Amino acid sequence: MKPYRLLILLLLPFSILSCREESFTDKYSSDSAVGILGIGEDIRSEKDIDEETWERVFDTEGYRKYLATSRRDVLCSMIKEAAFLAYSPDRSAEADSVLLLTPDANDFQTLMSQNICKLATRQDEARRFVEETDFPGLLSKADRLVKRYLPKRAISGDVTLNDLYLICTIPDASVRDHSVLLDLNLAMDMKEDEIVLLLAHEFFHNYRETVLTDEPGDSFWKIFNCFENEGIADLIDKGEHPEAMYARYGASFEALYLQEYRNAASTLQKLDSLLSAYQADPVKGEYGPVADLLVFNGHPTGYYMTRLICEEGLRKELIEAFDSPATFAELYNESASRRNKRGGKEYLLSKDLVDYLHLVEDSTFDLRLK
Numbered sequence: 553m554k555p556y557r558l559l560i561l562l563l564l565p566f567s568i569l570s571c572r573e574e575s576f577t578d579k580y581s582s583d584s585a586v587g588i589l590g591i592g593e594d595i596r597s598e599k600d601i602d603e604e605t606w607e608r609v610f611d612t613e614g615y616r617k618y619l620a621t622s623r624r625d626v627l628c629s630m631i632k633e634a635a636f637l638a639y640s641p642d643r644s645a646e647a648d649s650v651l652l653l654t655p656d657a658n659d660f661q662t663l664m665s666q667n668i669c670k671l672a673t674r675q676d677e678a679r680r681f682v683e684e685t686d687f688p689g690l691l692s693k694a695d696r697l698v699k700r701y702l703p704k705r706a707i708s709g710d711v712t713l714n715d716l717y718l719i720c721t722i723p724d725a726s727v728r729d730h731s732v733l734l735d736l737n738l739a740m741d742m743k744e745d746e747i748v749l750l751l752a753h754e755f756f757h758n759y760r761e762t763v764l765t766d767e768p769g770d771s772f773w774k775i776f777n778c779f780e781n782e783g784i785a786d787l788i789d790k791g792e793h794p795e796a797m798y799a800r801y802g803a804s805f806e807a808l809y810l811q812e813y814r815n816a817a818s819t820l821q822k823l824d825s826l827l828s829a830y831q832a833d834p835v836k837g838e839y840g841p842v843a844d845l846l847v848f849n850g851h852p853t854g855y856y857m858t859r860l861i862c863e864e865g866l867r868k869e870l871i872e873a874f875d876s877p878a879t880f881a882e883l884y885n886e887s888a889s890r891r892n893k894r895g896g897k898e899y900l901l902s903k904d905l906v907d908y909l910h911l912v913e914d915s916t917f918d919l920r921l922k
């Protein structure tokens with residue numbers, strides 16, 4: 553072999569690797585968060601902040617996505633109020649008292665003010681954090697991790713993964729317009745591994761939605777689809793105490809999650825009874841009583857189901873069936889009966905419900921093949 557050919561062969565894996573890293577560089581921006589840090593410094597040194605400066609920050613891509621709602625004006629005022637409170641030298645006593653509050657999940661202004669006040673107390677650390685954290689590297693790690701939760705057939709095609717934007721808001725990570733909007737102060741409280749887990753959770757949804765393009769409109773199928781989608785994604789990042797993540801939105805939120813998680817069996821049983829009622833008197837479009845059972849987008853019930861499936865040794869089968877809520881329901885039943893043989897008291901879904909889900913799924917997917 554000619555030496556230059558050997559060199560090309562040796563360098564090839566590195567160039568592919570650096571190419572991939574580069575593609576993640578394009579998928580990340582901290583401009584919105586850095587914009588707020590800059591405004592904060594100006595407020596601190598008592599400079600006037602004109603409307604144009606605010607608009608420049610709100611026009612960075614992260615905030616543009618975050619503020620693309622009918623509540624834009626309200627949210628902008630909230631961010632401004634939070635920043636003025638957090639950074640104005642003559643409001644420091646007020647800021648100190650806000651730091652002592654325990655805001656409730658729906659008190660958005662207090663949640664935001666407190667969060668930005670916390671950020672302001674560690675301004676230099678925040679600057680360093682943004683400069684030194686390799687977010688594109690974390691995105692790349694998340695993409696490698698999520699593949700452990702996907703069947704081979706899901707990772708071969710082209711998948712558009714979410715972008716990542718750091719913003720300053722309430723302590724939250726939300727997904728809008730194919731992007732993860734992560735609060736800077738929250739990110740600083742997370743370990744790098746936790747950020748990777750969070751991103752991998754969202755990437756799971758990206759891979760799944762790429763495979764599952766035609767979703768049946770049936771209400772029963774849809775709720776099991778949410779259970780499966782969030783249940784598997786939660787296997788990636790929720791760990792032993794899934795409720796812990798909800799604690800940051802307030803104690804009432806955490807308690808509600810826990811209650812839903814513990815009531816998973818009763819939610820499943822209600823779905824069974826609703827199917828009999830529905831079949832006796834079907835309605836067109838969304839079936840309200842089923843939609844009402846979807847709380848937290850299916851996270852608590854879904855995670856309860858996927859954990860049981862994994863604990864009963866059917867993890868491989870679960871991952872293989874990641875885009876089939878009907879098979880998912882079947883795997884749940886198999887796991888519940890395995891557990892019950894050892895003295896468990898898990899709820900078993902009726903055969904009617906499992907058959908119904910298969911019927912809905914088969915008729916939709918058959919149409920796709922025609």
Ligand SMILES: [Zn+2]
Binds near residue numbers: 753754757785
């Ligand atoms: Zn999710």
